[in-house]
Every structure is written in structure tokens, then in C-alpha cells.
Amino acid sequence: MITQHIIFIGAGHMARALIAGLRRQGVMGDQIQVHAPSAPRRDALAAEFGIRSLPATAQKLPAHGVVIYAAKPKQMPSVLTEWRHSFTDAGVLFLSVAAGISSTRIAAELDAGTAIVRSMPNTPTQIGVGATALYARDTTSAEQRQIAESIMAAVGKVYWLSDESLMDAVTALSGSGPAYVLLFLEALEDAAVLQGLDRPTARALAVQTVLGTAQMAAASVSSPTELRHQVTSPGGTTAAGLAAWEEHLRPLAQRALAAAAERSRALGDIKGNTP
Numbered sequence: 001m002i003t004q005h006i007i008f009i010g011a012g013h014m015a016r017a018l019i020a021g022l023r024r025q026g027v028m029g030d031q032i033q034v035h036a037p038s039a040p041r042r043d044a045l046a047a048e049f050g051i052r053s054l055p056a057t058a059q060k061l062p063a064h065g066v067v068i069y070a071a072k073p074k075q076m077p078s079v080l081t082e083w084r085h086s087f088t089d090a091g092v093l094f095l096s097v098a099a100g101i102s103s104t105r106i107a108a109e110l111d112a113g114t115a116i117v118r119s120m121p122n123t124p125t126q127i128g129v130g131a132t133a134l135y136a137r138d139t140t141s142a143e144q145r146q147i148a149e150s151i152m153a154a155v156g157k158v159y160w161l162s163d164e165s166l167m168d169a170v171t172a173l174s175g176s177g178p179a180y181v182l183l184f185l186e187a188l189e190d191a192a193v194l195q196g197l198d199r200p201t202a203r204a205l206a207v208q209t210v211l212g213t214a215q216m217a218a219a220s221v222s223s224p225t226e227l228r229h230q231v232t233s234p235g236g237t238t239a240a241g242l243a244a245w246e247e248h249l250r251p252l253a254q255r256a257l258a259a260a261a262e263r264s265r266a267l268g269d270i271k272g273n274t275p
């Protein structure tokens with residue numbers, strides 16, 4: 001059970017997904033506060049989820065709460081300058097979801113000893129099926145690690161990393177991954193429409209196929225390769241379709257993840273990063 005107060009810095013897509021997921025899991029509205037510069041956006045999010053809108057920045061925070069940093073990576077230095085003493089006074093756990101920004105960078109902006117967990121969640125957290133990687137700095141107690149884990153485990157699966165440098169690869173895979181799957185769904189839908197299906201039917205069949213296959217892969221002890229062979233009759237329709245996919249898909253996946261991981265590393269260069 002999550003009993004801590006949780007303060008979100010940032011009221012955008014990722015904050016919304018996490019707040020939606022936490023509220024679905026029964027975290028009380030008065031346990032969650034959200035801060036962002038735009039009062040209408042902050043207030044709208046607060047009203048939608050029955051949480052509290054936090055207008056001011058440097059103010060007294062609930063003792064031993066969790067501050068979830070969900071603003072853009074490039075905003076981190078200025079935000080931390082504003083908030084750092086509030087964190088120390090309250091003994092908070094700082095839980096970042098920012099892409100690219102290492103825990104060492106974060107620690108350099110905060111008072112010594114601040115507990116820091118870096119994470120990479122994804123937007124399916126909003127319905128409790130997220131994937132989140134976590135990395136804890138050594139200033140973080142076992143109890144604080146458990147708190148970070150329980151927050152992210154409430155909204156999906158959690159994986160601890162012992163090597164923080166892998167966070168760029170995780171960001172490229174599961175952080176950005178929902179967008180790749182959604183693009184795949186769009187492409188399947190469009191291709192099915194070209195084959196004569198009406199758009200609602202094409203979308204419904206594409207979504208159910210991806211959903212069912214992902215659930216089957218998650219539930220099975222067989223590898224994706226073995227499961228794929230079960231679909232592929234020699235000389236049949238699947239073999240014909242797979243020949244076209246095979247030609248491009250693996251090199252494309254490698255290029256896509258390499259590009260995303262490279263961008264994650266660039267975002268970590270706070271001074272040099274661009275929006």
C-alpha cells in the first residue's frame with residue numbers, strides 16, 4: 001500500500017499517465033499534488049483526477065514524501081535550483097522519470113545525501129500495464145527503494161537496473177516503445193484498408209491481434225520465435241507475409257533503438273540538449 005504523499009513536478013503526458021494509474025490503484029486524491037507553471041493545465045489535471053494543484057514552487061513539502069520529476073529533461077537544472085532546499089527540509093525521495101539525465105547529474109544539482117531514484121516508465125502505466133526500469137543511487141535507503149518500487153509496481157511491471165548506463169537502451173525500448181507499437185498499428189490498419197477492409201474493422205482486428213499476441217507471448221514459456229513458427233504453415237499465407245517483413249524489420253529495429261538511445265544520451269548533456 002502506498003501511504004506517502006506524492007508531488008508531481010510537471011503536468012504533461014507522463015505525469016498524467018502515472019497519476020491516472022495511481023488513482024486507478026486506489027491511491028487517495030489528497031495524497032497526490034501536481035505542480036506546473038501553467039495554472040489551467042495543472043488545475044485541469046487536478047480536477048480530472050481529484051488531486052491537489054500545487055501553485056507555488058519552493059514551499060514546505062510533506063515530510064518524507066516522494067517528488068516525481070516529470071517535466072522535460074532540459075528543465076531539470078532550473079527546477080532543481082528552485083526546489084532543492086524544500087527537498088532537504090522534508091527528507092523527500094526524488095524520483096525522476098526524465099529521459100537521459102543521469103542520477104549523478106541530478107545529485108550534482110541537489111543537496112548532498114538526497115535520496116534519488118532514476119526511472120524510465122512508459123504511458124501504459126495509465127491503465128496499470130506499464131513497464132518501468134529503476135536505478136537507485138547509493139544515498140537511497142532500502143526502505144526508499146521499496147517506496148519507489150511500490151509506486152511503479154502499482155502501475156505495471158518493474159525492473160531494477162544495477163548498471164545505470166543501460167537506462168538509455170531501456171528508454172529506447174520500453175520508454176519510447178509504445179510509440180513504435182502504435183505506429184505499427186497505424187501501418188497495419190492502413191494496409192488492411194488498402195486490402196478492402198473498412199477502417200473500424202481494420203483497427204479493431206489490428207489492435208486485438210497485437211493485444212492477443214502480446215498476452216500470449218507474456219503467458220507462454222515458448223520464445224517469440226517458437227510461437228511465430230506455430231502460426232507459419234510451410235508455403236502458406238504467413239510465410240508470404242513474413243518474407244516481406246523479414247527483409248526490413250530487423251535492421252529497422254536496430255536503427256530505431258540506436259537512434260533513440262543516442263538521443264537519450266544527448267538529452268543527458270543538459271547544457272547541450274535541445275527541445
Ligand SMILES: NC(=O)C1=CN([C@@H]2O[C@H](COP(=O)(O)OP(=O)(O)OC[C@H]3O[C@@H](n4cnc5c(N)ncnc54)[C@H](OP(=O)(O)O)[C@@H]3O)[C@@H](O)[C@H]2O)C=CC1
Nearest residue numbers: 010011012013014036037038041070071072073097098099
Ligand atoms: N511521454 C512519455 O511517454 C514519457 C516521458 N518521459 C519523461 O517524462 C518527462 C515529461 O515528458 P512528457 O510528459 O511527455 O512532457 P510534456 O511536455 O507533456 O509535459 C512537460 C510538463 O512539464 C511542465 N513544466 C515545464 N516547466 C516546468 C517547471 N519549471 N516546473 C514544473 N513543471 C514544468 C510543463 O508545464 P506546462 O503544462 O505548464 O507547460 C508540462 O506540464 C520528460 O522528462 C520525459 O523524458 C519518460 C517516459 C515516457
Ligand SMILES: O=C(O)[C@@H]1CCC=N1
Nearest residue numbers: 098099171175176177
Ligand atoms: O520521447 C521522449 O523523449 C520521452 C522519453 C521516452 C518516451 N518519451
